[in-house]
Amino acid sequence: MSDVALALGGASFDGLVQVNELAGQGMVTVRGDLADTAIIKAVKDVFGVTLPGTRETAFDGAQGALWMSPDEALLLCPYVVAQQKADELAAKLADAHALVVNVSDARAVFQLKGTMLREVIAKLAPVDMSPDAFKPGMVRRTRLAQVAGAFWMDDAHSARVVCFRSVAGYMFGILRNAADDASAVNHFTG
Structure with missing residues (x-):
């Protein structure tokens, strides 16, 4: 197998959470x-x-x-x-x-890090992201906006999102928009 080629060349964004395309x-x-x-x-x-x-x-x-x-x-x-x-x-x-x-x-993976990751995911997925309903160790296969994907939390402030490589650019865009400081919600963090 050849070396991994990232769909977006290692795209990243820093806002309410850090969004990073993961390699490997x-x-x-x-x-x-x-x-x-x-x-x-x-x-x-x-x-x-x-x-x-x-x-x-x-x-x-x-x-x-x-x-x-x-x-x-x-x-x-x-x-x-x-x-x-x-x-x-x-x-x-x-x-x-x-x-x-x-x-x-065939897949792209993004990591979200930060205390506002529940708010960011809740803007995109029809999943109850309250700490009592969605905890580290759980996974959801769903739609984020209009894109099929899955996500799970590694810990309270870190999550990964996986989607088809063909929609990686769109997924990164919606994650970036949801993580934009101007769109803060603070529903779960206070």
Whole structure:
């Protein structure tokens, strides 16, 4: 696999939150019955994480798993090993009803950092972003404005957003607009 080429060349914006395009995120989709013990064991063997429950995440260092739907998980790893891990997982699941695809080059990832990240995401996604309703360790696959995407919080002041690479420019634009100082809301922070 070649070196990662960022969709927007490392775009960044600093406003209510910092918005940065991230490089080097390996992403492998696995589709199948996520309750199948063969799939659970194979994911654990290859990625070192247990498949998470509904709308949850599971991480162990740079490796992770995101629940995307009842029959889909997005597995995260360093970009340079994504194809190797996809091949290894596919081999382990050769006798299972499952699909494994390296989607690293088909996606863009943005990091949001700052105390106002709940306000920024709430402007774009139809998700209750109150601290009681959405916590670190949760993931939502939804629309941000009119773009399909997913997001999760790594901690109280850091979140990641993933979308199709083909709409990375639009996603960055709506994140930047929502993070513009002129559009502060302060619904969750006071």
